[in-house]
Amino acid sequence: MLKPGMFISDRYEIIDSVGSGGMADVYKAKDHRLNRFVAIKVLKPEYSSDKSFVNKFRGEAQSAAGLSHPNIVNVYDVGDDGGLYYIVMELVEGITLKRFIERKGKLDVKEAVGIAIQIAQGLEAAHDNNIIHRDIKPQNIIISRDGKVKVTDFGIAKASNSNTITSNAMGSVHYLSPEQARGGYSDEKSDIYSLGVTLYEMLSGKVPFVGDNNVSVALLHIQGEAAPLRELEEDIPLSVDKIVQKCMQKKPERRYHSASELIVDLKKSLTNPDGDFVQIPAFVTDDSPTINISDDLNKIKNGSYYNNDSDYLSAYSNNNYNNNHNNSEIIDDDEDEDEELDTVDTKMEKIFSVLTIVAIVVLFIAILFVVVRFIFPKGSKKPQGNQTATVSPSLEPTEEPTPSIEAEPTVETYQFPSVIGHKFEDAKAAILAKDPDAVIIPQEEYSSEYEAGYVVRQYPHPNTDFPVGSEVTLYVSVGPENFALPSVYNMSKAEAEQKLRENGLVPKIESMHSNDVEEGKVIRTEPAKDSLVKEGDTITVYVSLGPEIVLKPVPNLIGKTLRDAESLLREAGLRVGRVNKESSENYASGQIIYQDTTAGELVEQGTKINITVSTGPKAKPTQPPKKKYIGTLIIDDINPLEHKELAEAEVILEMEQGGYSTEIYNKRTSASDFPIIVPNIEGESASVGIVKMYIDGEVFRLNEGDQAYEWYVEFETVEE
Incomplete structure (x- = not known):
């Protein structure tokens, strides 16, 4: 037997044994020259010294080497390495x-x-x-x-x-x-x-x-x-x-x-x-x-x-x-064979016929002898009367009939019992009761029908005549096979139920409100996707009822900065809507001077509140030279699309600075486009700009319920 790691012809590395037959062994190997896995059939050492065996072994490769078809295992190579004769074939993973x-x-x-x-x-x-x-x-x-x-x-x-x-x-x-x-x-x-x-x-x-x-x-x-x-x-x-x-x-x-x-x-x-x-x-x-x-x-x-x-x-x-x-x-x-066949004449056929008749007579006498010996064992009293003539001296035990009786030995068999559904130990005892010399080989097998420790299948099949002392294979259940729970997120209720049932699982439907998942779609499962489950497990599926209607009071945003306003609205379960800018003699630049919904008014949770931010007093005619603020945004600390498991999406980058909101990036983006660099961003002032990302219209958060993820842009002052 070849060991894993050994090389044949400095090319084929033995990976594992696949099977063994009368004349050859089969191994899984790697062809390092073509970088592929192959099957190698190796002639057993006891036949390698026999030239006729070697020629017949090579003949197999010659028979199949010229065949190239999707339904035939391909032969790639044939050779020998120091007296080791082998055939290299296509490796087919299967049964x-x-x-x-x-x-x-x-x-x-x-x-x-x-x-x-x-x-x-x-x-x-x-x-x-x-x-x-x-x-x-x-x-x-x-x-x-x-x-x-x-x-x-x-x-x-x-x-x-x-x-x-x-x-x-x-x-x-x-x-x-x-x-x-x-x-x-x-x-x-x-x-x-x-x-x-x-x-x-x-x-x-x-x-x-x-x-x-x-x-x-x-x-x-x-x-x-x-x-x-x-x-x-x-x-x-x-x-x-x-x-x-x-x-x-x-x-x-x-x-x-x-x-x-x-x-x-x-x-x-x-x-x-x-x-x-x-x-x-x-x-x-x-x-x-x-x-x-x-x-x-x-x-x-x-x-x-x-x-x-x-x-x-x-x-x-x-x-x-x-x-x-x-x-x-x-x-x-x-x-030559045809010439030999022509020499067979009728005389030989007659001789063969006579020999056949003689063999039948001898066999009949032998069977009669066995029957008589069984009915009248040695040492028993001989029957009286005419029965005495039945046991003639020619049928007394001698050395001569023995070869005739043993010339065609019969295999002793027994009717194999059905042990499927029995505990392994009980099944083993039932078989040994029929055949104490039986060789019982247990094999583990996953089963959702039988509990662990019970026989799932058997070889031979029940009620078949099976030779005494032969190997018996019992396939013993180790219980259902565990597998990863498939994802049904965002599927409809019917689609989720069908997919779970196809995998042998039992769906249990529960409903709950969700502000993120539309009504009728699956929000999550319990256990979560990719958890290990087995056939027959019950999976709880939570289906969205849509957003829950909850009324929230609007906070007072007047005089607050845009960042403070966003924080207050988030705590109240509300969101910042449209941001307008206006000059104001009463409020400093960046402060909110107007909100479209009065403070204290009850609105539905998630409502957007539109605001107006002061740009400060109107500029006087005599103003110093206008300055320009230029900055660059680099997003290289995280790849949001990979985090969301998206290949591509519509990405919008919105920068807030000094109470102003400016869109600085809007395009269809793939995960491979990261890191993203946005140069020459024009700011409102030298203060740091705060950038948020919207993916397909939703603000990017690291985890559900977290605040929006932010990046920062620093500006340099450039005089025009």
């Missing part, structure tokens, strides 16, 4: 279709058809390049986080123009086409059969054929008939059921002839689910007959065709990778 089916039990029809279309599109690209995958199954389909479906693991792919008999080991037996199970010729239609089985499992949650061992499953593919989907699930449309039936026809010529044809019908089924447009051809003469080889039958019997599945990387047997031969070598091999 296998097998795990996806296990999580959901079965898929929605549209979801399953959509996935099947993407798989078929990947196969279409492979078939167009004369590449047959030969191991299509949910374990070799990855669904990325963005929903893209990708076909991976061309480990036992074969060039379709090689015309070879599939006497080598194939993929998982549950998805094997009949011609592959027989050891016959495989082509594009073999992949279509496997895709049909995969679609069957997506829609029903189970594979069409299940047996005690691989041989029985393979024979069911050859001879058995799968239960129609509509008998298992009534809501499956007629068109989809017939598409699956056509894909899974025993005779290849009765299936879809290409992935392109299959894609057309799958797309039709989405728009016309109940249409009867799928045509399954009547039986015709097989134009690609299966050639039976006795050696192939032996391989089926001893199970050498099949292997176990892995979640991310399939564990292939030694023959699961392409030979690293060119096409001419493959054709030569096929010609």
